[in-house]
Amino acid sequence: DTGVSQDPRHKITKRGQNVTFRCDPISEHNRLYWYRQTLGQGPEFLTYFQNEAQLEKSRLLSDRFSAERPKGSFSTLEIQRTEQGDSAMYLCASSLSLSTDTQYFGPGTRLTVL
Amino acid sequence: AQKVTQAQTEISVVEKEDVTLDCVYETRDTTYYLFWYKQPPSGELVFLIRRNSFDEQNEISGRYSWNFQKSTSSFNFTITASQVVDSAVYFCALSGGSSNTGKLIFGQGTTLQVKP
Secondary structure, three states, X not given: OOOOEEEOOEEEEOXXXXXXXXXXXXXXXXXXXXXXXXXXXXXXXXXXXXXXXXXEEOOOOOOOEEEEOOOOOOEXXXXXXXOHHHOEEEEEEEEOOOOOOOOEXXXXXXXXXX | OOEEEOOOOEEEEXXXXXXXXXXXXXXXXOOEEEEXXXXXXXXXXXXXXXXXXOOOOOEEEOOEEEEEEHHHOEXXXXXXXXXXXXXXXXXXXXXXXXXXXXXXXXXXXXXXXXXX
């Protein structure tokens, strides 16, 4: 069974550009989470999906951020009009179906905004 | 509010030494889950252990052991006979039972450096 995969692994962009990241969860995992990790800090929750439904969004997720999981499989995270403060590692995790199930993480997408 | 504190920012040991990573948590939930993850230089978070609040039994897995004490709200992690490959950032995390989200609240992490 393959793990969680994320694409791209690295993204460098100029301020003001839009970027989109993709996450492919472990197959048969219904829950999918996005976290953001800045240097020297632990990951912080951004949002999560139960199948295709986005059920919670953190206050960290400004209007410039949008996430989708159209068919309940892969998910995308888009950041519009990027700012230097968006530079971080964006981590995706998936779990089976319960809130108590263990989350397994992907390798992350490191975003650098110049 | 839920919070996880890892007071040790960095620890450096020599190979074969034992090392304990501290984790203290705060929550009002009676049912909750505690986790430890390892983040090697490659960046991917690797799951190590999950514990629920009703199970205070300590656990040992090879060179790894975990001590869960509800009385002190601590969930400490010990590596016995450390190896260079143990060098990584270790995160303790909490998930509350009252929330259906399952979102993890992470500590700031402890960077462990094991020198040969």
